Amino acid sequence: MTTATEAPHVEHEHAHPSDLQYVMIAMFLAVVTGAEVGLYYVNMDFLVYALILGVLMVVKFSTVVMFFMHLRFDSRLFRWVFVTGVTLAVIVYTIVLLTFHVFNGRV
Amino acid sequence: MSTVEERTPPVGQHQLGHHEAKPGEHGWTQTGVSNEKLGMWVFLGSECLLFGGLISTYMLYKHTAVQGPRPHDLYDIPFTSVSSFVLLMSSMTMVLALAALQRGDHHRCRVWLVTTALLGATFISGQVYEFTSFVKEGMGYTTNTASSAFYTLTGFHGVHVSIGIIMLMSLFVMSLRGRLPQERSEIVEIVGLYWHFVDIVWIVIFTVVYLIP
Numbered sequence: 571m572t573t574a575t576e577a578p579h580v581e582h583e584h585a586h587p588s589d590l591q592y593v594m595i596a597m598f599l600a601v602v603t604g605a606e607v608g609l610y611y612v613n614m615d616f617l618v619y620a621l622i623l624g625v626l627m628v629v630k631f632s633t634v635v636m637f638f639m640h641l642r643f644d645s646r647l648f649r650w651v652f653v654t655g656v657t658l659a660v661i662v663y664t665i666v667l668l669t670f671h672v673f674n675g676r677v
Numbered sequence: 678m679s680t681v682e683e684r685t686p687p688v689g690q691h692q693l694g695h696h697e698a699k700p701g702e703h704g705w706t707q708t709g710v711s712n713e714k715l716g717m718w719v720f721l722g723s724e725c726l727l728f729g730g731l732i733s734t735y736m737l738y739k740h741t742a743v744q745g746p747r748p749h750d751l752y753d754i755p756f757t758s759v760s761s762f763v764l765l766m767s768s769m770t771m772v773l774a775l776a777a778l779q780r781g782d783h784h785r786c787r788v789w790l791v792t793t794a795l796l797g798a799t800f801i802s803g804q805v806y807e808f809t810s811f812v813k814e815g816m817g818y819t820t821n822t823a824s825s826a827f828y829t830l831t832g833f834h835g836v837h838v839s840i841g842i843i844m845l846m847s848l849f850v851m852s853l854r855g856r857l858p859q860e861r862s863e864i865v866e867i868v869g870l871y872w873h874f875v876d877i878v879w880i881v882i883f884t885v886v887y888l889i890p
Contacts, residue, residue, distance in 0.1 A: 577684060582836060586776070586779075588776075589773055589776055592769055592770065592772050594747060595769070596765065596766060596768070596769035597727050599765050599768075600762060600765060600766070603761055603762060603765060603883075605759065606883075606884065606888060607755075607758045607888075610704070610887075610888050612755055619889075620889055622741075623884050623888055624884070625887060627880060627881060627884040628882070629678065629887075630877075631877050631879045631880050631881065633875055634873055634877050635877060636770050636871045637772075638772045638869075638876075639869075639870055639874075640856070640866075645709070645710045647710055647715065648710070648714070648715065648718045650721050651715070651718045651719055651722050652718050652721060654722060655721065655722025655723060655724075655725040655726065655851070656722070658725070658726065659725040659726045659729030660729070661714070661730075662729065663729045663730065663733040664862045665734070665860060666733055666737075667733055667737065668763070670737055671738050672737055673750070
């Protein structure tokens with residue numbers, strides 16, 4: 571039990587990136603997009619191709635969410651709310667697609 | 678058990694150096710974060726399920742076309758890559774608009790807001806061009822199940838971008854009328870969250886729908 575004299579728990583925001591850092595992050599995202607498009611024209615095993623594209627997609631997604639949407643610097647409550655939505659969507663629809671055998675081409 | 682007096686004000690108020698809101702005062706919330714911002718994050722969390730459903734439906738139907746061309750027979754990857762790049766850059770200009778307003782630089786904020794809206798409009802123009810060329814090549818909305826799933830998914834995303842453009846232009850007009858002071862930068866932040874979400878949805882669509890055959 572806490573009393574009114576105890577200091578309340580306050581989640582302070584951390585400093586956001588500077589304008590130059592935002593530009594650098596955008597350039598990084600552009601390079602990753604370029605790499606994705608480049609891979610499209612490379613002849614390789616489908617599984618390896620899909621795996622690399624999946625990793626690059628997650629990298630881009632996380633970069634935008636953490637730096638542009640400030641989830642890295644903001645309250646943990648926002649992080650929980652959003653991550654719950656994303657995780658729920660991934661789990662639910664992976665199960666749906668597995669049910670229909672989408673990943674082995676037997677729809 | 679905590680008392681009402683121990684609750685904290687929204688995080689944004691600390692950043693702007695305001696005094697800490699007490700219970701009953703404007704800006705005080707029980708969670709210690711802004712209700713409006715929390716509302717937007719909850720909305721975006723639910724949107725993940727909407728777009729997850731649309732993407733899954735496309736994946737389910739993309740190989741089931743029995744007549745007419747399928748979407749992945751018609752994709753123009755270089756063109757869509759440029760569109761993706763444009764939308765990605767609009768996320769950068771959006772965050773620069775917010776940073777400018779937080780510094781109190783209203784002129785630069787307006788410039789970045791309009792730039793973001795223009796980049797969004799460029800993306801939408803590209804989508805209209807893509808849809809038109811697909812229809813000309815014989816893939817209409819009802820041609821087959823794959824085309825229906827494709828148009829529904831990308832169309833829903835396009836509508837989200839269009840709504841974002843309307844919100845950005847509303848912010849621009851508010852700023853011109855002097856109704857967007859530095860202290861209310863959270864409005865730009867909330868619209869920015871929506872805009873970045875539209876961008877991350879496209880990141881997934883571009884990879885899953887366009888690049889993976």
